[in-house]
Each structure stands twice: as C-alpha cells, then as structure tokens.
Amino acid sequence: MMICFLVSTGANAQCSICTKTAQQLGEKPAKALNSGIVYLALTPLAILGIVGFRWYRSNKDLL
DSSP states (O other), X not given: OTHHHHOOOOOOOSSHHHHHHHHHHOHHHHHHHHHXXXXXXXXXXXXXXXXXXXXXXXHTTTO
C-alpha cells in the first residue's frame, strides 16, 4: 500500500473539462491548478494520519 505513495507517475486529467481548462490556462496557471488539487487531496489524508497516530500512541499499551 505504501509503495503507491512512493512511486510517482505522470497522470492525465480525470475529465475532458479539466483537460481543456488546463490547456487554456497556460503552463504556469495549470501547474497552480494541479498544486491546488494535490493540496486538497493531501489535507484529509494528513488529518487522518494525525488522528491515527494519536490513537495508536494512546492505545499502544493495549496492543
């Protein structure tokens, strides 16, 4: 599972509207759009990681 996060590959847009929008924006705004998408995806994962770590740390004596 963790290997999926370590391997980076090129990706295409999920829908044709996103592709057309990114093409029309140009290179610099398209990179900002991609960065925003990554930021929005990583925020919930970071929250889950913090909650999971705190749960593990508080319950490691029970395991």
